[in-house]
Amino acid sequence: MDRNNKIPTSEFLELSESIPIIDVRSPSEFIYGHIPGAINIPLFDDKEREAVGISYKNEGRTKAILKGLQLTGPSMNMKLGQALEAAKDNKLLVHCWRGGMRSEAMSWLFSLGDIETRVLDGGYKSYRHHVLENLSQKRKYIVLGGLTGSGKTEILRLIKSLGNQVIDLEGIACHKGSAFGSLGQPKQPSSEHFANMLFHELGKTDKKDVIWLEDESKNIGTVFMPDQFFNNLREAPVIAIIMDIKTRMPRLLREYSQYSKEELQQSVKRISKRLGGDNTQEAISEIEAANFARAIEITLEYYDKTYMYGLKKRKTEQINYIETDTDEISVNVNKILKAASGIAG
Helix, strand or coil, rough: CCEEECCCHHHHHHHHHCCCEEECHHHHHHHHHHCCCCECCCCCCCCCCHHHHHHHHHHHHHHHHHHHHHHHHHHHHHHHHHHHHHHHHCCEECCCCCHHHHHHHHHHHHHCCCCCCEECCCCCHHHHHHHHHHHHCCCCEEEEEEEECCHHHHHHHHHCCCCCCEEEEHHHHHCCCCCCCCCCCCCCCCCCHHHHHHHHHHHCCCCCCCCEEEECCEEEEEEEECHHHHHHHHHHCCCCEEECCCHHHHHHHHHHCCCCHHHHHHHHHHHHHHHHHHHHHHHHHHHCCCHHHHHHHHHHHHHHHHHHHHHHCCHHHHEEEEEEECHHHHHHHHHHHHHCCCCCC
């Protein structure tokens, strides 16, 4: 394997199953979006990158290179040490933004430690193009829909445990999809990194088989799904589980009464314009009085109407309604899988 040999994205990702990826972009670039599993060993930190960029713009390429060497020289031994620790069988995969100077410089540095490298041709930019192209492809999706509090996440977990392919969009987005969806969740990824992780998860599935996903809006909290991927979901068959408020209430009470009154009230305020002033104030007052059931009823009236309106905008033949009078997950999974067996793959 020749050092610094550039390879296309598909080969790079195939090799990454056994060889670690080193992302040499700055920490802020890495945090915003990266190849899942990659290790960040930046050539420049954020301030250094800015300084080199200014030098390049004002003084040209040679001066910028000299500036970069001045800034990074003292830390080169540390970067090589990190690479030696990360390498597997003395091999690493390396990329920067466009597959240019940063990755070439770091590959040279790693070669001093007898590490063989492969560089991603076109860099992270090429990877992103590959991700979006892949996510735009049509797959055999079945979308699980239903009213808020129907236990859809738990249903999908059981469906997965029974050997079916499931992608947890809300899990990847770190958000449960409603105004209350951020409660108890870690910080959301950027929309860019969400797409990277989604691509990574889809890569574990068999294209010939059905993939189950939960029905979502275009955005899950602050995360927006890629356009064509979302459009493909909108064209997929939907199995919508329908249960009344009384059946859903115990699950919703268990889920949301664990949070502080302040957190719940702030969540209600996020949808105040859609709830209306009177409903918003009543919901806030009921939460303050610890009457969570009534507060849930007020917000569910809005969410139920919104969801059913959105569902009816799909083609009638796409939707399979499953009515149930129980929130028992195993019972509802059996009903859903029975309905799915009648959907052409």
